[in-house]
Amino acid sequence: MTSERSIILKPIGIVRTEALGDEVKDKKHLSEIVIDCELTPALEGITEFSHIFVLFWLSEISVEQQQMMKVHPRGRRDLPLLGVFATRTNLRPNPIGLTLVELVKVEGNVLTVRGLDAYDGTPVLDVKPFDFWDTAKDARVPKWWLKLEEEKKHNA
């Protein structure tokens, strides 16, 4: 064990959305991120970026689920059993969600974003502007990932 110390975070805000269940995975749907009022000044200038990363806390994940080591991507038993760090599953030791979203508008302490796959009431930990260091043009992904995307296209 290399790292015993605990870290304490306090949410900076909360997700508001009318989307239910799998509707939150629809990349076109709009959500609001309501930032705590006292942090409103920390948003100044964010509208100059078209996209932001949202870091949020997957509050529905239990302590037992945080201890899972392996999963089938999206629960699909026809895909390989993989370590949780090789997937984007919610079931991970520190269940922090990370999603790139389009920043549609900002009004006071409320950000309207497109494509946030987080449920209503989800605690938000951070928002960060997206810049061109956040991408890898030559990235390689596994076959199982490409297969899932291909299927999604066919079902769309």
Next chain:
Amino acid sequence: MTSERSIILKPIGIVRTEALGDEVKDKKHLSEIVIDCELTPALEGITEFSHIFVLFWLSEISVEQQQMMKVHPRGRRDLPLLGVFATRTNLRPNPIGLTLVELVKVEGNVLTVRGLDAYDGTPVLDVKPFDFWDTAKDARVPKWWLKLEEEKKHNA
């Protein structure tokens, strides 16, 4: 205040690097991420991705620094004073670092990565594979950001 509850995290590992000071910002330098031994199975399959996001805890940031609302990007007073959420500054309410790195190799519980701007001893919170939903081809960034990049190129 919308979100009173505290969240407790436990690091999954630690950064090991010989780079000191600004050397960690060199995108070419190699670091190791030593994952806690009991989490080694959770890495299975990660080598099929060429790039991963590393989420880490900026442990050198004080409580006072976490309360800062505005900064000049990279401390440059000739650039606009901006809300911390409009920058990638370390000085933010929850000082979580987020960096996309190249995954060079994995041996047991040790990931070797290229381009991690974190100091030796930094606690790691999560690693996530990079896929093509994590990028925005049509992204817009502010003029100050482009200016900084342009300067970096000239100084390289």
